[in-house]
Amino acid sequence: MKAKAIKKKGEFAKLPTGDKAILTVAYIILGVFLLAIILPVIYIILASFIDPVTLQNKGLTFDFSKWTLTAYERVMTNSQIWVGFKNALLYSVEFTVLSVAVTLLAAYPMSRPDFRGRGFFNVIFVITMFFGGGLIPTYLLINDLGLYDNPLAILLPGAFSVWNMIIARTYYQGIPRDLQEAADIDGASEMQYFFKILLPVCTPIIATIAMWNFVGMWNSYFDAMIYLNSASKQPLQLVLRSILIQSQPEPGMVSDIQSTAQRAQLAELLKYATIIISSLPLMIMYPFFQKYFDNGIMAGAVKG
């Protein structure tokens, strides 16, 4: 690890002994942390292919006669998983579009020093970052609005994020004012300026906020758990919850097995395959967003 982590061995050799010792320890710590992330992932990938009885009794084995694709077959052919995927994708896309739109729009007037009422709106918005009604009053409101078991219940309440608004506002304020002044002189309306001039130069921050919203909605389960009751409306995380946390696989996955013991072993194995299948989409996608990570966080670091 140490030798690998240092680019040129020559440079390392020239350092004072104390530094060498510290650096060595540093690289070892980093190496251990990386291993701690990679090992469990490899373990779960390998275990997902192993016959349930063998896995239960012996753990990992490289006797390939004990390997099987059963778990994947059973998970992939289960319709509830696909319903979950479809709903998660639908809700995440809807939420991202809605939330990005509301947040970016609101950030625009808030970014202008001459906007009258700026102080008022600022106070109204910022208070909600620190104080809220809490779980029960919100729940009762959603019920009173007739949104129980309606996907809007998980889309609307979080659609406007004050934190993201502040980040977008800070980003707008970093755009040279000349652009706005030029637009003023040309007689462009607020809408024209916003859509034609401002937004096109803000793509990095839009991509960042969109990514956060998408990932956040895709991975959340609490709101769906309390508001969505019908099986046909459940997002992926709720389906996963019954398989992974409650150890209750979807009925079709294990019902053909007679013995209770075998069924339990299979249910255990299904967890591994479920973890792999459900995490794959984001695991494949996120490296493509890496270039947006830094600038988003940086924008967040600059307080509004």
Add this chain to the structure above:
Amino acid sequence: MSKPPRGTLARTGGSTRAHSTLVYLRQHWQLYVFFIMPAFLLTVIFRYIPMGGIAIAFTDYNPIQGILGSDFVGVSHFTRFLSSPDFLSYLVNTLKLSVFGLLWGFPAPILLAFLLNRILSKKRKQKIQLVLYMPNFISVIVLCGIVRILLSPTGMVNMLLGTSVNFMTLPSAFRTIYIASGIWQGAGWSSIIYTAALSNASKDLKEAAVIDGANLIQQIRAVEWPAIKDTVLIQFIMSVGNIMSIGFEKAYALQTDLNMASSEIISTYVYKLGLIQADFGFSTAVGLFNTVINVILLISMNAIVKKMNDGKGI
């Protein structure tokens, strides 16, 4: 600072304040109607109306009779909660989970950022970061699923230790599991902000330090630490301010019937009491208690920062 309003009005001279406001509104009505209105409505409906619903905490709320029709009981829910034997245990569980979580979890990303800063090759650093960020994209449910698998009696941890302990049933293991898995998932991602601050540390300054023969510790103290000090401070204040708003999702997903002695925190208690047992009034009171402590913490932390930071709060 503020530029003259666009369009023709520039200066009509002698116009009253009310008049100029009217003119401003006529020219900038789009800002109110298209830009700010959606956010404002969502905030009022989904944030402020529930705040009014806090009144439930002072009633024996009955959904059929509504807030006004339900019996007013004053602060009896609060006294009932504060005097119940479980109160102290939930409060202590909540505090321990978040305070220890902060003590272990807060330095981890800073340490990682310092370590990453010692990786000279840019490409290698990026590859390492990609691995470090990966757990952040795993959902809470999948994370807890992984934790349960690895810690099961036949799981990887027991395999490595040569034992067969069921960690998920041990109240004494819950906090360690919660905090360690939190670091596993979040430390890499949280290090971004410090890595970014470190990369702002002046290269010239660092080279000068190296030429002057500064060793590693001296370089860190003179160049790198000053570069991230402010960021560390702000992050710390925000974490302390949020100490009571520790997430429901993960604690609930790591709970088992047997580790409840340390895993039942205020937010999971509010959920069970309110939404499963439908004791609306009482659970709203418990939730409010939690929120109020949090707000007090935030305000006092902000005051402390102001003192330390020459009058600048967050």
